[in-house]
Amino acid sequence: MILGEHLATAISCLHLTNRSVMLHTSLRSFGTVIDGGADAILDALLSRGCTVMTPAFTEPQFGVSAPVDMRPARNGVDHTAPPVSDTVPEVDPYRVDCGLINPALGLLPAVLVGRDDAVRGRHPLNSFAAIGPESAEIIDVQSPDDVYGPIRELADRDGVILLIGVGHDCMTALHLAEQRSGRRMFQRWARDVDGAVRMVEVGSCSAGFPKLEPVLGPLAQSVMVGASRWRAFPARQAIAVAAATIAAQQNITHCPDAGCLLCRHAIAGGPLDS
Numbered sequence: 673m674i675l676g677e678h679l680a681t682a683i684s685c686l687h688l689t690n691r692s693v694m695l696h697t698s699l700r701s702f703g704t705v706i707d708g709g710a711d712a713i714l715d716a717l718l719s720r721g722c723t724v725m726t727p728a729f730t731e732p733q734f735g736v737s738a739p740v741d742m743r744p745a746r747n748g749v750d751h752t753a754p755p756v757s758d759t760v761p762e763v764d765p766y767r768v769d770c771g772l773i774n775p776a777l778g779l780l781p782a783v784l785v786g787r788d789d790a791v792r793g794r795h796p797l798n799s800f801a802a803i804g805p806e807s808a809e810i811i812d813v814q815s816p817d818d819v820y821g822p823i824r825e826l827a828d829r830d831g832v833i834l835l836i837g838v839g840h841d842c843m844t845a846l847h848l849a850e851q852r853s854g855r856r857m858f859q860r861w862a863r864d865v866d867g868a869v870r871m872v873e874v875g876s877c878s879a880g881f882p883k884l885e886p887v888l889g890p891l892a893q894s895v896m897v898g899a900s901r902w903r904a905f906p907a908r909q910a911i912a913v914a915a916a917t918i919a920a921q922q923n924i925t926h927c928p929d930a931g932c933l934l935c936r937h938a939i940a941g942g943p944l945d946s
């Protein structure tokens with residue numbers, strides 16, 4: 673069983689005390705029970721002065737289909753493919769207090785979002801949520817047109833990206849690196865606070881991000897907790913080296929699926945003005 677003292681030791685070894693941490697976690701990676709579960713990981717970080725941020729995405733709950741007059745070219749979507757629906761589902765607009773989250777993100781982000789003092793960003797499909805001393809300032813910069821503002825803010829504050837038993841394909845910050853390399857972010861569709869459908873920025877395919885390991889790996893500090901490998905990356909440096917690498921070799925992020933439309937359009941530069 674993983675105990676609080678094991679988590680505390682890892683946090684000390686990785687020099688995370690008082691830092692803001694972008695967290696991506698596989699609870700299964702520990703290979704055993706964690707005493708206190710996801711809450712224990714959050715509390716271990718919070719008790720050492722960390723701010724903890726996770727993705728809190730809600731595409732399944734708040735995504736709507738594309739209105740015919742909001743379909744930019746090269747946007748990672750084949751509008752000719754069935755099923756084509758021009759009707760927009762009647763869903764309520766996203767609210768920061770909706771309490772919903774994409775279950776595919778796993779248990780820990782859901783636990784964080786459910787805490788009373790969690791702060792959540794104003795993006796209907798790809799919000800981030802945070803808890804801890806810097807959470808309000810970091811989350812406040814997010815908007816539907818600036819999906820990765822909180823990651824930029826965390827990096828500017830000398831924050832850390834912590835991968836707990838997961839790979840670079842889970843490192844959301846690499847989408848910010850794609851943007852910095854010159855790519856435009858894809859547009860998807862959701863209801864604005866007033867109920868009208870609008871386009872919002874989202875990320876692309878991340879299945880090729882493990883190919884950035886040769887440039888990201890040297891930045892990582894690592895520690896094992898049970899069977900779980902924790903890797904901490906300084907966010908600012910990781911984003912900078914990834915952006916430079918992608919800019920020099922756009923194709924490097926292509927995923928193993930040669931026919932991936934998301935990768936093809938992202939590598940070409942992302943959506944064009946409609």
Ligand SMILES: [Zn+2]
Pocket residue numbers: 877878879880926927928929932933934935
């Ligand atoms: Zn792909």
